[in-house]
Amino acid sequence: MKVRLKDTLTKQFAGRGVIIWGGIAVLLAISATEIVTILQDGFIGAPPKSIRGALAGVILCIALVIGQRWVAAALGIYLASSFFFFGNGTLLFWMVFSVVIFSALAATAEYRHVRLWYLTVLTGWMVQFIFRAGDDAILTLFLAPLAALSYTLTRSIFLLRERNDKAVQEMKDAENRSLMAIEAERKNIARDLHDIVAHDITVVAMQSKAAKFANDGQMALDAIDVIAKLSTETLHDLRLMLNVLRTDGTMADPAVSATDKPAATTVYAVQGVELFSQRLREANFVVSSHTEENISELPRSAQTALYRVMQEATTNVIKHALPGGECSISLTVHGEEAKLKITNQIANLATSKHSLPVGGSGLIGMEDRMKAFGGKFNASEHDGRWILTASIPF
Incomplete structure (x- = not known):
């Protein structure tokens, strides 16, 4: 209740409200004596000045109330009242204070033509006042600067306020843009963490099973070597990614930067085809790959996006494809597009359809990466093969 009342009062007395309610208070104070006189003597027995002063005060107060919403209408009522009530200097206080109040109100008008219209008509009223007021015409030497000062000062304040x-x-x-950028960066970091960790941990898990059930000691050692290499690479990538989040831009261990090799995020797309083809071969898949060298002309950011798509797709192949089956990776140029295509055999369509990676967070992340570059992404099953395509404008 208190908060609502505070908001209402702030709205009423902020900006134009100060002029309106302050003007009403001044006009009622000036008219109070005349109103009391009318109440005591009656409307018929009261002096003409009291009647005119009371009516002028009430009408101008009503105009100010209207001005809370319709400034032009309030100014029109005031100017019309000025021609009727202020033909001479009889109602001096009403004339002086009203010209100050309504000139200030005119300065708050949003539209320029309303302000110009008011100033033009007010000037016309002053000109006719000189001819009608006789000896009181000297008042224009006081009213004109007063109106100009009130208008100019209020207009300056409102321009400053605007x-x-x-x-x-x-x-x-x-x-808001900063918060959106932070949120976008959080999503990018989460997506990169998913790609790095999901891929490498999946390969580690598969190699661990291979080492456990291997009948050949050398095969087991090869699997352990793959696990050791992937573990080191994953740790390195995570360290660099966490370094991005540090405000001082330094790694937790300064000595590491001098010895570590480049992170996966700095590998070119062409190198990615070679790397992930080898990963699939190490997971006992029959792999064919093809790359066009002019792919290296792509911007680094676009190559990184393609690299991450390959990384996530390789993870899905290892998790969902037919063990030991055929798969392929190709990265080529078609017209004005760089196109990545990855295919693999599905283990058993009738029994494993529920495990296909349709609509997962990995696929969503891959699609988001392509859309960020104005590219396209599609993943679907066809004739017992899972086909993933991703393209970026070249």
Whole structure:
């Protein structure tokens, strides 16, 4: 309740509200004596000045209330009332304070033509006042500068307020863009962590099983070598990725940077075809691969995206493909597109269809990577083979 009341009062008395409610208070204070006189003497017995002053005060207060929403209408009522009530200097206080209040109100009008219209008509009223007021015409020497000062000062304040509001809004927009960038970066980091960890841990798990059930000691040793190599690479990639999150830009262990080889994120797409083809061969798949060298002309960021798609796709092949089956990786140029195509045999379509990686987070991540570069992504089953295609504009 208190918060709602505070918000209402802030809205009513902020900006234009100060002029309106302050003006109403001043006009009612000026008219109070005349209103009391009318109540005591009656409307018929009251002096004409009291009647005119009370009516002027009430009408101008009503105009100010209307000005809370319709500024042009309030200014129109005031100007019409000025021609009717202020033909001479009889209602001096009403005339002086009203020209200050309504000139300030005009300065808050949003549309320029409303402000120009008010100033033009007000000038016309002052000109006719000089001819109608007789000896009171001298008042224009006081009213004109007063109206100009009130309008100019209020307009300056409102322009400053508008610039301040614009600056505040720009700061809010910048903050929102920063939050969106942070959120996008979090998603990118989460996606990279998924690609790195899911791939390498999957290969480690498969090689661990191979070592466990191997009848040949050399095969077991080869599997352990693969596990050791992947574990080292995974640790290195995770260390570099966590380094990105550090505000000082340094690794937890400074000595590591001098000895570590480049991370997986710095490997070219062409190298990725070779690397993941070898990973699949180590997992006992029959692999064929093809790469066109002009792929290396792609920007590094685009190559990284293709590399990550290959990494995640390789993980899916190891998890879902027919053990020891055929698979292929090709990275070629078709027209103005760099196209990646990965295929593999499905273990048993009738029994393993539920395990196909349709709609998983990995596929979503791969599709997001391609869309970020204006590319395309598709993954589907056809004739017992899982076919994944990804393309980026060349």
